Amino acid sequence: MVKLPIYLDNNATTQMDPRVFEAMRPYFMESFGNAASRNHPFGWKAEEAVDWARETIARSIGADEKEIVFTSGATESDNLAIKGVAEMYASKGDHIITLTTEHKAVLDTCKALERKGLKVTYLPVVTEGFVDLDRLRDAITDKTVLVTMMHANNEIGVIQDLTSIGQICREKGVLFHTDSTQSVGKIPFDVQKLNVDLASISGHKIYGPKGVGALYVRKKSPRVKLTSQMDGGGHERGMRSGTLNVPGIVGLAKALEICVAEMDTETARVRAMRDGMWKSFNAQLDEIYINGPDPLVKPEWRLPGNLNVSFAFVEGEAMMMGIQDVAVSSGSACTSASLEPSYVLKALGVGEDLAHTSIRFGIGRFNTQEEIDYTVQHVVTAVLKLREMSPLYEMAKMGIDLKTVEWASH
Numbered sequence: 001m002v003k004l005p006i007y008l009d010n011n012a013t014t015q016m017d018p019r020v021f022e023a024m025r026p027y028f029m030e031s032f033g034n035a036a037s038r039n040h041p042f043g044w045k046a047e048e049a050v051d052w053a054r055e056t057i058a059r060s061i062g063a064d065e066k067e068i069v070f071t072s073g074a075t076e077s078d079n080l081a082i083k084g085v086a087e088m089y090a091s092k093g094d095h096i097i098t099l100t101t102e103h104k105a106v107l108d109t110c111k112a113l114e115r116k117g118l119k120v121t122y123l124p125v126v127t128e129g130f131v132d133l134d135r136l137r138d139a140i141t142d143k144t145v146l147v148t149m150m151h152a153n154n155e156i157g158v159i160q161d162l163t164s165i166g167q168i169c170r171e172k173g174v175l176f177h178t179d180s181t182q183s184v185g186k187i188p189f190d191v192q193k194l195n196v197d198l199a200s201i202s203g204h205k206i207y208g209p210k211g212v213g214a215l216y217v218r219k220k221s222p223r224v225k226l227t228s229q230m231d232g233g234g235h236e237r238g239m240r241s242g243t244l245n246v247p248g249i250v251g252l253a254k255a256l257e258i259c260v261a262e263m264d265t266e267t268a269r270v271r272a273m274r275d276g277m278w279k280s281f282n283a284q285l286d287e288i289y290i291n292g293p294d295p296l297v298k299p300e301w302r303l304p305g306n307l308n309v310s311f312a313f314v315e316g317e318a319m320m321m322g323i324q325d326v327a328v329s330s331g332s333a334c335t336s337a338s339l340e341p342s343y344v345l346k347a348l349g350v351g352e353d354l355a356h357t358s359i360r361f362g363i364g365r366f367n368t369q370e371e372i373d374y375t376v377q378h379v380v381t382a383v384l385k386l387r388e389m390s391p392l393y394e395m396a397k398m399g400i401d402l403k404t405v406e407w408a409s410h
């Protein structure tokens with residue numbers, strides 16, 4: 001028997017790996033020292049742990065340990081990268097380029113800078129969610145100080161070609177930040193190969209703790225400078241003050257270490273479950289649409305565990321009621337405070353109707369094939385049942401083009 005409820009929302013957060021918890025435990029208890037205390041063994045022990053974590057994280061992403069700044073999570077890392085560069089390089093220019101499909105941590109940071117008078121270009125994406133590289137090249141001006149583009153998208157899993165984006169930024173002499181929260185630990189991530197100058201990481205998306213993250217800040221060719229956003233004791237080489245969250249930092253490093261060590265087998269396992277799920281839906285249902293790149297056509301450009309599907313004529317909210325034992329996320333209105341359907345799907349050109357029927361499945365380390373089978377079966381049953389009650393689905397099946405229907409009242 002499969003244990004209920006089933007967690008399939010691993011793009012929102014992940015369950016902490018017990019090995020991570022074990023690594024963190026001593027730093028809550030007997031090894032509680034302040035890593036900035038230089039005068040006694042309590043401090044030294046904490047500092048040693050932080051040094052290990054810094055080295056481990058740096059090694060995992062092809063960086064140097066002096067290039068890692070610890071933060072409270074990817075939201076803070078995004079803020080520090082974007083606001084920090086904008087302020088530091090204000091005399092060079094006042095223009096930032098980003099994508100319409102970025103996480104709110106990036107979009108709202110850019111909006112805050114716009115209110116302060118900076119100019120921000122929000123580049124559109126093509127149907128599958130990729131940035132158009134020619135448009136990016138054309139958008140860069142001599143006033144551009146930063147390009148910020150995510151690596152993998154949290155809703156639709158599309159992976160951007162960072163190597164090419166980074167190359168364009170290099171050619172133009174513009175700094176390049178990436179929100180790599182969803183990609184680090186899941187797919188190969190190397191700051192040299194990908195040509196990135198700043199990168200945001202979060203603990204809780206990689207089976208580590210919540211409330212801890214890191215920002216990679218390139219130290220040479222080019223040397224990136226940041227204006228700190230938090231004033232205080234001058235921790236993290238002055239870039240981020242505040243007593244270090246030692247257990248969290250150890251947890252972040254342990255989580256990343258495990259992800260990297262197990263990446264090959266885990267990618268294959270999670271990808272097989274995701275692909276199987278998509279194939280099963282296709283075999284049993286019509287009128288379903290993938291959001292983002294088709295995993296069976298472009299597997300290398302989609303996060304291994306992510307599947308985002310629109311089940312036409314089935315409202316996402318109704319669907320989630322129909323599969324109550326499965327925790328997923330929907331692109332329809334009621335899951336968020338706003339009344340709008342997902343802005344990411346909108347940016348892909350997905351119509352409002354289809355956006356409301358989208359469901360995101362996020363498969364992760366602790367999911368089993370049994371859980372996937374259970375989910376497929378219940379989703380298919382729910383879709384068939386809900387469509388049975390849908391006059392629109394019936395009309396569509398009769399070959400009536402709904403766009404040409406003239407409704408009696410508006």
Ligand SMILES: *Cc1c(COP(=O)(O)O)cnc(C)c1O
Nearest residue numbers: 073074075103105154179181202
């Ligand atoms: C989760 C997430 C964030 C926010 O990370 P926190 O550590 O929760 O602040 C930012 N960007 C992306 C792409 C995410 O998936």
